[in-house]
């Protein structure tokens with residue numbers, strides 16, 4: 001690992017997710033609130049002068065050419081004409097395809113770190129536009145703070161959230177995002193909400209009762225459809241709901257419960273059935289690479 005530098009790529013959860021319309025290309029227009037978590041992949045990067053982009057470890061289920069880290073580095077290289085290269089070691093901790101944004105976050109971390117280490121100094125806005133080419137969640141991870149998002153997730157506004165801890169469970173199923181968005185049961189014309197309405201509710205901190213601070217008006221509209229197709233997701237959500245107002249993140253399969261303190265989160269987590277993968281995380285206010 002000599003000469004490699006480590007860069008963190010945090011997970012995210014969607015505190016709510018509404019579908020408010022559909023674009024002419026079929027993509028759905030969303031409203032969502034993204035929250036960063038202190039649960040990370042680590043991307044180790046060594047810059048080289050060979051011009052070659054190379055992933056130096058195996059990642060189960062992700063061929064090198066499809067890895068979002070590699071694709072992000074190649075995109076940045078092509079966009080800028082940069083002659084430098086990079087060796088990338090991807091240390092995955094965030095479950096893949098679990099609605100926690102790991103792949104998107106890895107890509108954002110590569111764009112942010114190589115922008116510096118290759119001394120490209122592209123402004124944040126340009127990186128946001130580049131990131132969107134790799135996935136709808138990538139701009140959020142480049143944005144730097146928790147965010148209210150619209151469009152397909154690329155129209156971002158900073159969101160101030162109170163301190164909170166999350167119990168996250170990821171059932172061992174692969175949810176197809178495309179399949180869920182194509183489902184006929186999905187509500188696609190929810191009346192848009194305002195960031196002010198969400199912020200008002202999100203600021204309400206509950207002193208004693210767990211998980212009451214995300215109001216019923218702000219739900220994950222993909223959750224019902226995912227639960228009807230994947231009983232494992234429903235089971236883990238039902239388990240968490242014993243303790244409060246649990247939600248699904250993104251298009252699943254991960255589910256989470258927000259609580260006020262680490263003690264409560266750990267107490268709930270310790271009771272989880274052994275077959276569930278999960279973790280406890282603190283909500284972050286800023287991306288670790290973009291702390292002012």
Ligand SMILES: C[C@@](CO)(OP(=O)(O)O)[C@H](O)COP(=O)(O)OP(=O)(O)OC[C@H]1O[C@@H](n2ccc(N)nc2=O)[C@H](O)[C@@H]1O
Pocket residue numbers: 014026027028029030098099100101135136137152153177178179181249250251252
């Ligand atoms: C719904 C979110 C919320 O964070 O889910 P997660 O990926 O985090 O679970 C994201 O916006 C997911 O965005 P992204 O990760 O780019 O979606 P993909 O997996 O590439 O999308 C797969 C397919 O789902 C459909 N799709 C996706 C996003 C969207 N806003 N409308 C859609 O209709 C499209 O058919 C697309 O081809």
Ligand SMILES: Nc1ncnc2c1ncn2[C@@H]1O[C@H](COP(=O)(O)OP(=O)(O)O)[C@@H](O)[C@H]1O
Pocket residue numbers: 061062066067068069090095096097098099100101102103104105106250252
């Ligand atoms: N570095 C990476 N980490 C995770 N997934 C990756 C990566 N590169 C490509 N992928 C692909 O992207 C898909 C979505 O990954 P991820 O962002 O973890 O989930 P989600 O979009 O559900 O939040 C994975 O199923 C995987 O095939």
